[in-house]
Amino acid sequence: MKKRYCLIVLSGIIIAFLMNAAAFGLSDAFKNNIYNPGKLKPTDSVLKVKTGDRAPDFTLPAVSGKKISLGRYLGKKNVVISFVPAAWTPVCSDQWPGYNIVKDIFDENDAILLGITVDNIPTLFSWTNQMGKLWFPVLSDFWPHGGVADAYGVLRTDGTAERAIFIIDKNGIIRCIDVYDINLRPRLESIVRELEKLCK
């Protein structure tokens, strides 16, 4: 009987915590089309790279129709890779539109931003259309599914990517890795601070 009560108490706590999704401010740009998965395990992968490593090269299709390789920026630009978990989900939908108004900060730091999700191109096309015209390439890591996310060690066990930022310098070396709690949007200033360190 005692064991039974313990189980009831435990399940009550678990259900209550699951119901208590993280706060997020959702833009009306997406109307009622955002699927809320609730509060997720903050991180769910093991990094396969570390700062100081050469960044694994990749070539991915962009929403624009082009193919973009990381290697094309070697010797030319610092690269900020923003992995987000999935299109049409709450926090992700309110992340890149903010980066869209700070192109000047990326320019000042001689950097390009690459947005990557594991969604396919048609999904990314529809989703990013709600954000206005994005100045940075949005890349699809759909097939082989999550291949690039996996190479960096940010592919979650459910096939989505972590919410993560990798900053790679002009020599192709990873200078900063931040894997964030998937339920929270990273502060813009934390990315800018890391970018500015590269240019000092």
Place this chain on the structure above:
Amino acid sequence: MKRIIILFIAVAVSALIFNHPVPAAESPPVKGETLPEINLAVPQKSEHRSYLGLPVSGLFKIPDIKARVILIEIFSMYCPHCQKEAPEINEMYKLVEDKPNLRGKIKLIGIGAGNSPYEVEIFRKTYNIPFPLFSDGDFSIHDILGEVRTPYFIGIKINDDGSHKVFYSRLGGIEKADKFLELILRLAGLKQGGSK
């Protein structure tokens, strides 16, 4: 069995309360009611303090602002519609400030839901926003206001006795500054000339 169900519900409710110390309001502010109590820090910029008619430092409540009508925009620098509408809100501010009979009677403020002070400053600089913006980095104000989508506008009217009422509470889509100002004046019971 009944005891078990009661115990289960009691545990779930207490866990929710302890895990979420500031319970989110179930709905946005309702017309005809008062605004939930929100404490904001007095702006550091003297021109903003002077615009709002506030003392030099400390906290204030929104109805403390010296005005007949206060329009609050809940925005986010990450929100595409807020970005798109920012020039129209600026235009509305200008329309008010350019009319001697309205200036001082209608005041605008913005609250950045989930935005840090740095992010609010980015939004202000990008769109050259002349009225005061406040950070709500931990979403606590957003929670109190019913977790509204952005941009969301709340209009409150200050009565002669210092009391106030919400007269406008609606999700974005202001489209044109002049039409929006007209609507706000009409709903607040103010004429274009500014007198009641």
